[in-house]
Amino acid sequence: MAFFSVLNIFKKKSASDATAEMSFIGHIDELRKHLFRAAIAVTIGAIVVGFYNNFIIKKILMGPTHSDFPTYTYLCKIGQRFGLGNQLCLDKINVKMQSNAVAGQFTVFMNIILIGGLILAFPYVFWQFWKFVKPALKKNELRNTRGVIFWVSLLFFIGVLFGYFIIAPYTINFFANFSMDDNIDNRWTISSYFNTIVPLILGSGLAFQLPLVLYFLAKINVVSSAFLRKYRRHSILIITIVTSIITPPDMLSTIICSIPLIILYEISIFLCLRVEKKQQKIEAEWE
Numbered sequence: 528m529a530f531f532s533v534l535n536i537f538k539k540k541s542a543s544d545a546t547a548e549m550s551f552i553g554h555i556d557e558l559r560k561h562l563f564r565a566a567i568a569v570t571i572g573a574i575v576v577g578f579y580n581n582f583i584i585k586k587i588l589m590g591p592t593h594s595d596f597p598t599y600t601y602l603c604k605i606g607q608r609f610g611l612g613n614q615l616c617l618d619k620i621n622v623k624m625q626s627n628a629v630a631g632q633f634t635v636f637m638n639i640i641l642i643g644g645l646i647l648a649f650p651y652v653f654w655q656f657w658k659f660v661k662p663a664l665k666k667n668e669l670r671n672t673r674g675v676i677f678w679v680s681l682l683f684f685i686g687v688l689f690g691y692f693i694i695a696p697y698t699i700n701f702f703a704n705f706s707m708d709d710n711i712d713n714r715w716t717i718s719s720y721f722n723t724i725v726p727l728i729l730g731s732g733l734a735f736q737l738p739l740v741l742y743f744l745a746k747i748n749v750v751s752s753a754f755l756r757k758y759r760r761h762s763i764l765i766i767t768i769v770t771s772i773i774t775p776p777d778m779l780s781t782i783i784c785s786i787p788l789i790i791l792y793e794i795s796i797f798l799c800l801r802v803e804k805k806q807q808k809i810e811a812e813w814e
Contacts, residue, residue: 561655568651573644580640588639591696591724592620592703598696622703622713624720635721642725646687646732650680675739682735690731693784695724734788738795745799752799755792762792 576583590596594617603616626632645652654676664672699720703713744750755762763785770784 558659561659565648565652565655568648568655569641569644571644572647573640575647576640576643580636583643584636584639587691588721588724591691591699592622592624592720594620596696598692599700617700620700620703621706622699622715624717625714626717628716628718631716631718635717638721638725642729646729649683650676653679653683678739679736682739683732686732686735687728689735689787690728693787694731695727697784698727699724735791737791738798741795742798742802745802750799752796752803755796755799759792759796763789766792 591598599617603613606612606616626635628634657676702723706713741750741755745752766788767781767785770788771781
């Protein structure tokens with residue numbers, strides 16, 4: 528009898544292990560499905576970008592290398608309005624492009640359409656990621672995440688636009704006009720240009736997620752509004768230093784780039800404070 532009892536225990540243990548193993552495999556399979564759907568969306572976006580590649584490459588990707596780029600035009604008007612004359616106006620950008628690899632242009636072209644497809648499909652890609660994570664959340668957590676897809680997507684696109692129209696052109700303008708000697712010409716490879724501008728644009732899109740990230744960190748008591756207020760001056764100093772490095776050496780350009788990032792930081796403090804007040808209200812009701 529003792530033998531059969533032990534045997535039954537092992538059978539139950541084996542059954543529970545099999546269930547756990549199936550559960551893990553089920554999660555992996557579910558993740559694979561979401562990744563596959565996201566990949567299809569990115570592929571469709573890449574096809575759209577590839578179809579309009581002539582406009583996207585010449586007008587969008589290479590836009591910051593032309594002196595008539597909208598950012599430079601408005602910067603010139605702002606300089607004139609503030610009595611700076613034509614100091615902020617650009618006649619030309621001193622740079623030439625080249626490709627020094629056999630498949631250099633083709634590789635960059637493929638990267639352009641893939642990353643362009645990712646940007647176009649970002650809301651759907653994030654939605655698939657959210658569908659995978661959502662079942663693990665509790666009901667009260669789900670109530671606090673309503674509209675998350677909309678806000679994440681909106682902030683991402685605003686960040687991408689900010690990176691494209693503000694950060695990228697200032698960076699390109701600075702490095703294009705930087706020269707150690709008049710005998711040295713700036714001749715960039717297309718891959719070097721692409722590898723510089725794309726991280727700036729995508730990085731800005733991710734940086735604009737700061738309010739949402741700090742909002743969720745506040746909900747799990749990792750950060751607080753008091754902590755953010757305490758280090759506000761340090762954060763503003765870091766933002767100013769970073770923007771002054773990537774922008775031309777004038778105060779106006781630094782201010783233009785710094786203000787949106789500082790506003791995002793202040794929004795993060797407001798959201799954290801809102802979370803804390805809501806948690807205090809819930810705790811007061813339970814007492």
